[in-house]
Amino acid sequence: MTISxxxxxxxxxxxxxxxxxxxxxxxxxxxxxxxDERIQAFPESQERYEALSVMGxxxxxxxxxxxxxxxxxxxxxxxxxxxxIGKYYMFHTDIPYAAAFQAKAEFEGYLQISGLHIIKANPPxxxxxxxxxxxxxGRNNFLYTEKHGSHVHIDTWVVDAELExxxxxxSTIMPGCHENxxxxxxxxxxxxxxxxxxxxxxxxxxxxxxxxxxPSGETQAQMGQWLYGxxxxxxxCPLNKGKLTEQExxxxxxxxxxxxxxxxxxxxxxxxxxxxxxxxxxxxxKDGLETWKRNAKRAIANRxxxxxxxxx
Numbered sequence: 001m002t003i004s005x006x007x008x009x010x011x012x013x014x015x016x017x018x019x020x021x022x023x024x025x026x027x028x029x030x031x032x033x034x035x036d037e038r039i040q041a042f043p044e045s046q047e048r049y050e051a052l053s054v055m056g057x058x059x060x061x062x063x064x065x066x067x068x069x070x071x072x073x074x075x076x077x078x079x080x081x082x083x084x085i086g087k088y089y090m091f092h093t094d095i096p097y098a099a100a101f102q103a104k105a106e107f108e109g110y111l112q113i114s115g116l117h118i119i120k121a122n123p124p125x126x127x128x129x130x131x132x133x134x135x136x137x138g139r140n141n142f143l144y145t146e147k148h149g150s151h152v153h154i155d156t157w158v159v160d161a162e163l164e165x166x167x168x169x170x171s172t173i174m175p176g177c178h179e180n181x182x183x184x185x186x187x188x189x190x191x192x193x194x195x196x197x198x199x200x201x202x203x204x205x206x207x208x209x210x211x212x213x214x215p216s217g218e219t220q221a222q223m224g225q226w227l228y229g230x231x232x233x234x235x236x237c238p239l240n241k242g243k244l245t246e247q248e249x250x251x252x253x254x255x256x257x258x259x260x261x262x263x264x265x266x267x268x269x270x271x272x273x274x275x276x277x278x279x280x281x282x283x284x285x286k287d288g289l290e291t292w293k294r295n296a297k298r299a300i301a302n303r304x305x306x307x308x309x310x311x312x
Contacts, residue, residue: 003114005164008066011110015103017068017155018147021132021166025062025158030172031127032056034197042200049201052124059121059158064165066157067125067132068107070100071148076246078257084299085260086206086229089281091250093153098251104155117160125154133166136174139196140184140233144174149243150234176239187236189222205230209295210284225299227260227292228281256280262296262303 005022012020035049035056042049058065072091081090093100111118126143129135135145135152142150185193192203201207205223208215215223223230234240259268259276268277273289284291 002161002163003111003116007114008111008163012068012107015107016099017070017103017107019134019145020066020068021129021134022163023065023067023128023131024162024165025058025065025123027058028056028124028127028131031124038198038201041194041198042202045201048207055122055124058123059119061117061160062119062121062158063161064159064163065123065128065132066111066159066163067128067134068155069129069134069143069145069148069152070155071145071152073148073151073243074245074247075250075253076248077244078254081257081260083225084227084262085257085281086226086231087151087234088153089229090253091153092280093155095251095280100153107155108157111157111159115161119158119160121158123156123158125156128156129154130172131166131169133169136177137172137197138174138177138184138237138239139181140188140193140237141197141199142234144177144239149240150237151240151243174239181238183236183238184233187232189224189230189232190219191222193233205232206283210288210291212291214294220298221302221305223298224302225262227262227265227295227299228283262299265292265296268292 008022009020032053035053039046039049072087075091077087077090092098093104095101108118126137129143130137135143138144138150143152143154144150145152185195190203190205190208192200192205194200205226206229208219208223209226209228214220256276258264259272268289270289273292274286277292278286278288
């Protein structure tokens with residue numbers, strides 16, 4: 001017996017998701033087209049975008065995609081790591097002791113005991129959320145919702161059963177994201193956003209941060225004090241104004257933030273990196289301490305050019 005779409009959505013809301021939608025598992029033609037356009041515009045990023053293109057194809061046996069969203073705009077942001085760590089990574093739903101991680105596991109178990117077989121897959125989450133009616137794109141390529149702005153986590157499950165689906169969407173662009181607003185593009189420090197709804201991946205701060213080889217000196221100066229992630233385009237976006245309520249402390253974040261000062265990172269041992277930093281911020285790899293130290297040196301150097309310190 002297949003569970004109803006209404007029951008799935010009700011369970012998602014009970015577990016703290018702010019929205020849930022269901023779409024058929026079909027090829028994401030718009031997603032693949034967008035990647036092709038980026039390859040044409042930025043051939044230096046071709047390898048990355050070609051690797052992502054496979055996400056646009058549903059796996060064998062896939063019938064439906066269940067999409068859930070939850071915001072993280074209600075969490076307090078430690079002053080010590082503002083402009084150092086991107087908010088998305090501070091409140092990641094893959095942190096095992098976070099309530100969102102536990103809710104995700106419970107929801108997945110609920111789907112399984114309800115008779116749905118979950119197929120291992122990684123569909124393009126933002127496109128899936130837009131097609132499910134849970135939000136729309138801003139000009140910086142992020143998913144936006146009315147409640148959370150772009151401060152949103154997206155979870156997806158590909159299943160083997162046909163369910164009741166959302167109505168087709170009429171527009172993919174967030175209302176209020178005006179054509180004459182260029183603030184996100186202007187704010188991008190490395191100019192990875194060279195225009196609306198586009199991006200040169202190889203110039204984005206996040207992948208530059210965890211690469212083993214250092215970028216050019218000019219690019220390092222543009223990267224500012226960011227150690228992991230970058231919020232520049234989201235912080236500049238008018239659609240995010242007033243969305244950060246910071247009403248709730250995230251578990252153990254204040255304690256974790258104490259280890260993320262650039263000076264603390266420079267003095268960090270391999271054991272501390274392996275046991276403290278890498279389990280939560282893992283893109284640089286288990287052997288990534290030297291990469292972190294390089295970024296810490298860059299952040300300290302750029303602090304002088306920024307006119308002071310964000311550290312408290």
